[in-house]
Amino acid sequence: MQPSPQVSAQPLRLLHFSDTHLYDQAEGRLLGxxxxxxxxxxxxxxxxxxxxxALLITGDLAHDEAAGGYRLLRDRLEQTGLPCYCVAGNHDHWPLAREILGHFAPPSGSIAPLGAWRLALLDSSLPGKVRGHLAPHRLDALGSWLKTNRAPTLVCLHHHPIAVGSAWIDNLGVDNGEALIALCADHPQVRAILFGHVHQAFAQRIGQLELLAAPATSVQFLNQSHSFAVDTRPPGYRELLLHADGRIETRVVRLTDYPEHPDLEAGGY
Ligand SMILES: [Fe+2]
Structure with a gap:
């Protein structure tokens, strides 16, 4: 059972992390x-x-599908004493992740309460594939739930449901993202779709719906790049202030003076 935040007039502060890419080995490196x-x-x-x-981590929790990264993550999340929710990314071994992370990794389709808000947690990963897909029965179940639940809602998944302007990674998003966006746009209580996978900050609004990516806590990818390219921006996260009336304030926060940099000559990962 996860701790439940106090209901108050103050906005809730949700920290959105993504693409931690943890390794079994303590010194494991991704692109340096x-x-x-x-x-x-x-x-x-x-x-x-x-x-x-509360904390949210939108996938690629571990890079090497091994237990050590998940154990480290579980230990760190337990230390926070906060409600923490993880969803699967394309690099994850989700059965292993769920075995180790327990309640931090709820089943796909779970609805997590967060004060007046709800988080709908979806698994967009496809075994053996980098791109993502949402099973039609998951979309149908979300649609049914939204018909009768009017609380302000955040839909959370790993893959991007919309092009972010980088051709190479825009081929690797969730391949039925339009269906998810259409469903969310039809239900105005869905205030935002939160995702990762793109390793860069991204924000776009469609009507009242916000589409928001968190940067990676690891390597950043260059935005608006036709082909794979690493960025020199430091790691970071997205902060969301969730007001009880459904308003969101959000910003991206990055580390300053982080001493380690990725290999800029890398041609892929
Ligand atoms: Fe990733």
């Missing part, structure tokens, strides 16, 4: 960056700024 170190630095910085009410 030690991802355990960058994750711990981002988490520590985020929690030190002001009290948080």
């Amino acid at each position: 960056m030690r991802t355990r170190h960058s994750f711990e630095a981002v988490l520590e910085s985020a929690l030190a700024r002001s009290p948080a009410d």
Whole structure:
């Protein structure tokens, strides 16, 4: 059972992390960056700024499908004492992740309460594929739930449901993202879709619906790049202030003076 945040007039502070890409080995590197170190630095910085009410991690929790990264993540999430929710990414071994993370990794389709808000947690991963897909029965179940539940809602998944302007990764989003966006746009209580996978900050509005990506806590990808390219921006996260009336204030926060940089010559990952 996860702790439940207090209901109050103050907005809830949700910290959205993504693409931690943790390795079994403590010094494991993704494109030259030690991802355990960058994750711990981002988490520590985020929690030190002001009290948080909950954490969300939108996938690619581990890079190598091994237990060590998930164990580290579980230990760090337990230390926060906060409600924490993880969804599956294309790099994850989800049965192993769920076995180790327990209640931090609820089943796909779970609805997590967060004060007046709800988080709808979806698994968009496809075994053996980099791109994503949402099973039609999951979309149908979300649609049925939204018909009778009017609380302001955040839909959370790993893959991007909309093009972010980088051709190489726009081929690797959730391949039925239009259906998800149409469903959410039809239900105005869905205030935002939150995702990762693109390793860059992204924000776009369609009507009243916000589409928001968190940067990776690990390596950043260059935005608006036709082909694969690494960015020099430091790791970070997205902060969301969730007001009880359904308003969202959000910003991206990055580490300053982070000493380690990715290999800019990398041609892929
Ligand atoms: Fe990733």
